[in-house]
Structure formats: C-alpha cells, structure tokens
Amino acid sequence: MNKTAALISSLMLLTSTTAAADAIGVYVGAQGWDMAAEGSHGENNELVEYNFKDESQARFYLAFEHPVPFIPNIKIAHSELMTKGLEVDTNNEFANLVVEGSEVDFTYTDYTLYYELFDNGLFSFDFGLTAKDFEGELLTSDTMGLDEDSVDEIIPMLYASAQVSLPGTGLSVFAEGNFLSIDDHTLADYQAGIAYALIDNIVIDVNLSAGYRVVDLELDDLDGVYADLEFDGAFAGVEVHF
Template sequence: MKIYISLILLSVASLSNADALGVRVSGGLWSYEASGDIRDSATATDTFNLKDDFGIKDTEEFQGFVYFEHPVPIIPNVRVGITSLKLTGNGNTVGTKLWNGTSILGDTNIISDIDLSHTEIGLYYEIIDTGFDLDLGVNVKLFDGTVSLSDGATVNASSTFSETIPMLYGSIGIPLVAGFSIGGDISYINYNSDSFSDYFVNVRWVSSFLLGIEAGYRSFTIDYADGDQFADVKIEGPYVNARLVF
C-alpha cells in the first residue's frame, strides 16, 4: 500500500503543474461496522457470521482518492482509490464448523483477520460540468485478500482470494453557497446473481485556498459466490476526508 500511495503523490506533484489539467485529492478516515456471513466456498455448508462467530470489531481505517481531469473530450478522466479494510475480531464460534478443511469446535475462541483492502482504477467522462456536475464511467476494484482464523493453539485455518471486479460508476455534485456542495458517487455491478456496490453521500466544502473537507456516509456491500469464495457482507459508516483541489 505504501508503494501505491507514493505513486499517487508523485503523480499529483507532476500533473498539478500542467495548466490544462485539474487534480483533486481526498483522503481520511472511514469509521465502519461490518456485518454478514462468509463461507470458504460457494458449496460449503458451514456459514460463519462476522459478529456472532468472529466478533468482528467496529474500527476506523484509511481511504484515499485522486482524480485527474483534463479538457480533451474524447479521452476519459482518471480516478484512483485505495481503501484499507482489515476486519479483526475475537469471538466464540456457534457450533462445530469447517473452514478450508480445518475443523473448529463449537464455542472455540477464535482470533480472526479478514483483509478486504483494495485498490481501484476508474475512467469517467464529465457529462455535465456547469457547477452542477454529473460524471459517468467505469470503475475496477482489485482485491488480493486473506482470511486467517486461529485459536492460538491447534486451530490455524486460512484462505486467500484474488479478484478483479469491473463496475459501473456515477458521480453527482450540486453546488450550494460559500464553497459548500452536496453530492455522492456509486460503483455498482450485478451479474449472474452476484453483486457489488460501493456508494458515498456527502457534504463538501472547499476554501479559496484550495483546501477543504468532506464529511459523509459510505456503504460497501458484497453478495458473491463462486467455487472458492462466498460472501454476503455489508460494511458501512460515516467518514471524514480532507480535500485538496488544484
């Protein structure tokens, strides 16, 4: 993740010097709660609940986005994002269950680590740019995650997953007064009974010195099953980002 952040900052430093380009940076903390169920495969019969079995904790983690915009109509603008999603918990399993071939007895105290962190790259067009803003495009989320379960002694179960999820993308902004605006954006895909969605609603303020703040609510949901993974998970909560607009 440090490499991605360094690349983003270097890109911002170089591109912000070009008069024809616009750069927006938004980053801060997302305070979220995670709920739902996971299984080690779509065909597995044992379901683990994030709260009841794993005791997943509410937490705060980093999210950051950079937007590169230009005046050329045919070439899309670019959006790059990073979200840290490391779910951790300590709970007692409800009933004896299997995870990736490892048996976990009922009422076993399990320390769980579930990493759903991801990067995303989007291409979009400014459909309306008159103060009232409407952007449409595509967004690709890149996951390379892990699930690790341990009782600190005999139980050590884990699995990994790597997925590339293409999604439709839309964003809207409505100006108010004195640098304030309201808006939101959404990334969404529904295909073959699987769905991913990630939406933001927010209030933004930008000063005459280019600095600003954004406060809002983010909800990220996964309803996905294939041979190696099953997840029906919702992660949501408020966030606050600092903003920099060139």
C-alpha cells in the same frame, strides 16, 4: 475472472463515450472512516457469522481531469478494509460462546476511467467504469488450526458521481459509488455527504467533507470464497484541487 481481460474490456467500453472536463485539474484527497462490520463467510456456501470489531480505516485518492475529447479522466483510489471478529456458536446452550476467530482483509485499489457528462457550476455528473483490484484474505482460526482463503481478481464495476452546490454558502452535497451485480456476486461501494469549500481561488481549492460510506460484498465462489459482508460508518476527509 481474468484480470487482463476485465481491464481491457473496461477500457474499450469507456472510450466509446464522448465527454470531457472544461479544464485540466488534479485532485488529491484523503478520508478517515469509522467503520463497523457485520456478516458471515465460509467455505462451500456454509457461512459462519462473526461479531466483528469496529475499526478506523483510511482511503486515499488521486484524480486527473482534462478537456481532451474522447479520452477519459482517471481516478486511482486505495481503500483499507480490515477487521477481526469472533464467531458466536448459536447452536450451543451457552449464548455468546466464542468458538472461532476471523480476520478479514479486503483492502483494494480502484482504477477508474470516467467522463464528466454534465457540469454547469451548480450540478455535475460523472459516469464511467472502475477496475477494482481485489487482493483479499479471509483467515479463520480455532483449536484445529488456521485456514486461509484468498481473492486475487480485477472486477469491473460501474462508476457514478454527482455533486450539487448550494449557491452563496460554500457548501455542496455529493454522492459517489461503484456497483456490480453479476452471476451470484453483488458488490457495492458508495458514499454520500456534504462538502465545504475552505479555500476557493484560481490557484488552489481545499474542500472539507463528511458523510456516510457503505461497502457491501456478496461473493458466491469467487476464487473459492463465499462471503456476505457489510462495512459502513461515518467518514471525514479533505481534498485539494490544483
């Protein structure tokens, strides 16, 4: 998949939509994610399953919204996605015999163009496209040496976000995600949770959030990489709105 072509096609599709935010706003956020991982990866569709370590990961994002028609809002998010694991040789009579190690690094940056299609103060819904910039590495090591597979692609994905406020409480529930299913590849990155307005005035808003996040990767010969991996766990975050 060509990076430039994927990014251009995403931009062309988005600019055909007409919707806009009500006012200029800048959002800055950070999240801590208590992530568990499971799954397998390998070469030539011969997948090896690993017992991966739980990890603490981070996500940072910056979004800019404006009221200009036809021009999309923009959000940039950077997510860590790293873990290590050990293979269990299920064909060996000695259960849980470690025969191979794995290091996964699918850290990526999302570039999202979106429109605020609906917002009445109680419910909002955004829709757009994300260019997911993958520069991932899969390392495997055993007594025979070290093997490395890498992915360097920009993958276009659908983006959607919704939030429902609970009047008089300062609380709201939200969901956000990116999705793609094409050829034999399936990718999903979504989260849902609850937010609390710690500070809410005309100068600055500060929101605290907590929820659950899932990243699913099913790759079938993407730059030679075959993988079936799931990362999930609880997260907590803070967002500042100027």
